[in-house]
Structure formats: structure tokens, C-alpha cells
């Protein structure tokens with residue numbers, strides 16, 4: 413597999429080695445030792461799957477207490493996936509990076525604990541599979557507005573977005589009490 417460069421410390425983009433033959437293809441989607449060497453040191457304790465129609469945008473989500481690292485991949489369709497450094501005190505606090513993840517490119521994104529995560533569907537329906545380093549904890553779940561001007565995320569889709577009521581009611585980053593963020 414290849415580990416591709418990112419700008420934000422701890423954020424890891426992985427291109428698995430895909431083995432193709434006349435039947436189709438095969439790849440190892442996670443292998444503890446190799447992924448640890450790529451910088452994913454925490455154990456995963458929960459696997460999630462979601463499916464999203466064209467136009468769906470989910471995020472920006474984070475959880476604290478019990479911040480989650482997430483290893484995200486797309487099993488059907490394509491999304492533009494964004495990670496935002498929300499580790500208070502980080503040199504790159506408030507900065508974001510976005511990547512296309514698709515069933516065609518097989519790319520996986522590891523988003524460290526303390527980051528915010530969101531995505532918009534580029535090609536639907538899009539099925540996301542992601543492993544988490546901490547279990548879901550509803551009381552710690554938070555949404556930062558995807559269109560917060562301070563984050564200025566350059567979403568590749570802006571028309572006809574389908575956003576949950578919970579995400580529309582999200583806070584701007586300025587409104588998030590600092591004690592709710594993970595310390596860098």
C-alpha cells in the first residue's frame with residue numbers, strides 16, 4: 413500500500429494495494445501491523461456503515477469526551493471527504509483538507525481523534541464504511557456547521573444539498589466551548 417502525503421499532522425491518506433484478476437479484485441482494507449506503521453496506532457472498537465443519496469452532506473462531526481479516530485473508505489459511489497483539525501492548541505487548528513474517496517480509487521482516510529469529519533456525496537448512492545477508535549457516545553456528539561465562514565470549507569457541491577436537521581442546527585466553531593474540544 414502507499415501512504416500519500418497530507419498537510420495536517422496525524423491525517424493519513426492510504427492507497428491500498430489492489431490485486432486484480434479475471435474475477436474482479438481483492439485488497440486488504442485493514443491490517444493491524446501495516447496500518448500501525450502508517451501511523452494508525454490506536455485500536456479500532458467500532459465499525460460503521462452509512463449510505464447516502466446524491467446531494468447528501470453529513471458533518472462536520474466530532475465527539476468529546478471519547479474522541480474518535482476514524483478510518484474512512486467508500487464501498488459504493490464517491491464522496492468528497494473532509495477532515496478539520498479541531499484539536500485546541502494545534503498549530504493547524506481550524507485548517508481542513510478534503511479528498512475524493514471512491515469505490516474506484518479505493519483511497520482510505522484516517523482522521524485522528526480530535527478532528528472534525530464530514531463529507532458530501534459526489535456520486536450516489538454512496539456507501540461509507542469506517543472504523544472508529546472509540547465507541548459512539550451520543551452525549552459527546554457535536555456538529556460544527558459545514559458552512560462556517562471561519563472554516564471556509566470549499567465544498568465541491570453546494571446546490572441542492574440534503575442536510576439533517578441536527579447538522580443544520582450545528583454550532584459555528586466560535587460558538588463551541590473550548591473545553592468541548594480535544595487538547596492538542
Ligand SMILES: Cc1cn([C@H]2C[C@H](O)[C@@H](COP(=O)(O)OP(=O)(O)O[C@H]3O[C@@H](C)C(=O)[C@@H](O)[C@H]3O)O2)c(=O)[nH]c1=O
Nearest residue numbers: 460462470471472473474482529530531547548576578
Ligand atoms: C454515528 C452513530 C449514530 N448512531 C445513531 C444516532 C442516530 O439515531 C442515527 C444517525 O446518526 P447521525 O445523524 O449522527 O449519523 P451521521 O450523520 O451519519 O453521523 C456520522 O457522520 C460522519 C460524518 C461521521 O464522522 C461519523 O462519526 C458520524 O458522526 O444513528 C448510532 O447509533 N451509532 C453511531 O455510531
